[in-house]
Structures are given as structure tokens and as C-alpha cells.
Amino acid sequence: MSFIKDGWFWETNEQWAGFGVGLGIEKVLFQEKSKYQDVLVFKSTTFGNVLVLDGCIQCTERDECCYQEMIVHLPLCCHTDPRQVLVVGGGDGGVVREILKHSSVEKVVLCEIDEMVVEVSKKFLPDMAKSLSDPRVQIHIGDGIQFMKEHKAEFDVIITDAPDPIGAAVGLYQESYYQCLQAALKPNGIICSQAENLWLDLHIATMLFQLCQRLFPRAGYAYASMPTYASGQIGFVMATTNPDIDFTDPCKKLTEDEIEAMDLKFYNSDVHKAAFVLPQFAKKETASSANSLANFLQQNSSANSTAEFQF
Template identity: 40%
Template sequence: MELWFTEKQTENHGITTKVKRTLHHEVTEFQKLDVIETAQFGNMLVLDGMVMTTDKDEFVYHEMITHIAMNTHPHPEQVLVVGGGDGGVIREVLRYPTVKRAVLAEIDGKVIEASKKYFPAIAGMLDDPRVDVQVTDGVRYIQENKGRFDVIIVDSTEPIGPAVGLFQKPFYEGISEALKEDGIMVAQTDTPWFKPDLIRQVFRDISSTFPIARTYTANIPTYPSGLWSFTLGSKKYDPLEVNEDNLKRFDTRYYRPELHKAVFRLPAFVEALVSGGEE
């Protein structure tokens, strides 16, 4: 008998993968949390039935949500990650020797605990002395910490449940206030195939909050449709104007300096979303 996990990504579409065994299940204060061992992607973290990360393809998401902003800012010292309890973004942030403090504001401490146990390669840097783990509401944390950060990275789930507020203009305005005068933010903004209206609205909100707004994409096979978007807002530095010779090169598996500007060359239908046209 074979066991398969299916994520219903829309009313008419889902993905399915063969499961070897269930490693962990609990219902936290905020969501249903599962860790399953899959045949194709290794361990998989699932929140409320949605795939968050896997052993095999996690590097794409964590590198791409982190390095565009971090490598655009010339001297990032103070960094905030909202969400991201698996620790993957923190791991990538700490590659930068300029970073003095990296705050993780994760609302669900159980996600952090499960990630440390079942995803040590992802969560292994959460105990680094530069990391300040705050089990708290990211929206509230931003409101209480104005003008402190060089880079803020919003590593949220999809806009469901506790993450709904992380896709609204007041949140982006709060981020702007929490950033220093030359700060940069970036957020995951879902897939243009299934959430075109969300991408259109988020880009409109971020571009009306920051003088520079850019959307870019990456391929993540376990996320809905495989094509995933990120939206960056910056007060001063444009990722398209950085000197490529100054970009830091790390032992990464997806991001590299040669991709830094290329990822902003969007497919025509995605460009239409962010330019105010129709999908």
C-alpha cells in the first residue's frame, strides 16, 4: 500500500508526492503542523496542508528571498526576518560578514522547534550568537521597532490565517518606518499563475510606499505552479543599478551574481501584472 500527500493548491489543481512516513504532527495555537518524509523531496514541512519547505529544493527559496536584497544593500548590519521559523533565511543572511544582528520574528514557536529537530541543515544557524529569536507577532514587532533595520525580509506563509496582515499596505508602511533611511525590504508574493490579483495589489502597495519597487521570480518545484514571485521595496538602492563587480559571491546553489539583474526580466504576462495591465 502506498501513501501519498496532496496539496490542493486551487479549487481545480493540486500536487501530490509519495510519502515514506509521517515524522511529526501537531495542532499549534496558530495552525496544523506536519513533517513528512517524502520519496522525492526528503523531509517536507507542511502548515495547514500547504508545503512550506523541503530538504531538496529549500535552497531556491531561501537564497532568492535573501540575496537580492542583501547583495543590493552596500553594508547590511541589522536585519529582520518576519516569519521564516524554519531558519533558512537566517542561514543565508548570516553569510554576510557585515551582519551584526539578525532578528527572527516568528509567531509560532512550534515551527522553530520542529525545524531544529527535522531540518538541521536549514535551521542550524538559529543558535548563532548574532541571531535574536523573538517568538512574536511580526506586525507588532515592526510597529515597536522603528528606524532600526537595514534589511527586512518577509518570509511568510500564503495570505491565510495569521499571515493575512502581512500582505496589506499598512504592513508595508510599517516596514518602511522600521527601516533606516536607506533600507530595503523584500517579501514573497506568491505565484503569478494562480494569484495574479495578489501580485498586482502587492506591487501597487509597495510601489506607493517605496521610491523603488521591483518584482522578480524563481523556480521552486514544490510551490504552487513552480513559478514564484518576490517583490522588493527600497528607499535608496536599486538592484538593477548595482555594480555587478561588487556583488558578493557565496557557495550558493541557485543565486549567483550573474542572475542578480537577470531575474528582473519577467515573462510578459508577469510584467503586465506589475505594470498595471491585465494578466
């Protein structure tokens, strides 16, 4: 349970027993409950404006580049010609901003269930949300799962900017969701989804990686540092319908001039390759079958058996 006390915001969570993340608050800028969740924006003392949804930090102006750049450029730099891209979640606009830096992209569809997130981000996170006014961007306020069911074999890359698997959000970590992703991809398509962290959520990261291995001919797991996320790290699961794609060796290797032109602060081709080099404990776990999908779903979905997560 997250809370504000003595000028600090504290993010705590049953998922991470005995662990919390704290940020000093300079000023609360917005606090309201939408149809779907609690929305909080505050100006922190050192990380700029911070967006918090249902008590979980989504992004800060200071370090959002780490997450946005990695979840986008990992898959797009592995695709030879990404033209149509779908973002599920990501109403703050940061993921869309990074996608538009690829000149081949012709259309980006953003599926976000909560319109308040989009509007709040436009006001308080303008560097991220300014991308949403680009003519190549289509904003769909509604259920991303239903959208994918109605748009099969349409996208070159699909990025899922998912929250943590708590409550109804467990649905984003189920095989049926990844089957929807698979069906919405064009041939040679790539997916990339937020996949928790190795220190606190290794069982979830392993489950997602193994799920993708079963559904796709090629899968991978990468991670990056992220100061204001739990454990200071975040992971990404990737998969593709093309068995010849090697995620560790991007087909598009950015030059220093390209990096400068794209205004990248975190991602480069060396970081891309290094992101797939797992520490030994994680390498051993992801190679095993100890943490099965069935066990994860049984433990986490019983209380939400009738719930359906929407974006």
C-alpha cells in the same frame, strides 16, 4: 484542502482552483496542532524532509535553497552595508542561514509567532535550523507587527517570509503592514517579501508591486523556479527608501570564489539580474492599474474583518 492518501501528500487550495501539488511519502515524522496551526513533517520519497503548515508546503530539503537564497541575496546584494536584518516569519531558519553568509551582518532578529515551528525545524531540518544558534541571532517568539512598531528606523533589510493570503494572513498583504515595514527601516533600507507566483496569483503579485510603488520611491518584482511550490514558481516584491537603488543591478556582484565559499546552490549575480525580467503577460499586468489594492482587500478581507495576523 490538503490530505494524505495512498502514500501521497496532496496540497490543494481554494486559492488555486483545479490545481494541486503531490509528494510521495516515505514516513510521517511529526504531526501535531500548535496554538496557531497544523504542523506536519514527513520524509518524502525524493525531496527529503518536508515541512507543511496548515496543509501548505513550506520547504523541502531538496529545493529549499531556491527560495531561501533568492529572498535573502536579492535584497542583501543590493544594500551597500547590511548590518541589522529583521526576518518576520521564517521559523525554519533557512532565511537566517543565508543572511549570516554576509560578513557585514552584525545582528539578525527572527520574529516567529509559533515556537513549535522553530523546535520542529531544529529536529527535522537541521541544515536550516542550525543557523538559529548563531550568537548574532536573536529569536523573538511573538507578534512581528508589534515588534516592528516598537523598533522603528532600526533595520537595514527586512525580509517577510509570508504564507499565502488566506484567512487571517490577508493582513500581511495590506497597506498597513507595509507601512510598518517602511517605518522599521533605516535610511536606504530595503524590504523583500514573498509575493506569490505569476501563473496562479498574478493579481496578488500585481497588487503587492503596485502597493510598494505607492509607498516607496523604488520597487521591483522578481521570481524564481521552485519545484514544490504551486506552479513551480515563487515571486518576491522588493522596495527601498533609496530612489537610487537599482534592484536589477546589484551593488555586490559575487565572484565564483565567493559563491563557492557561501555554499550557494541557486543564486548568482546573473540569476539576480534575470529574475527581474518578467514574461510579457506579467510585464503588461504589473504595468497596468487594473488590479487595484482596494478590490483585492474587499474580496479577501470581508470574512476576516476583525482578524489580525500574527507571526
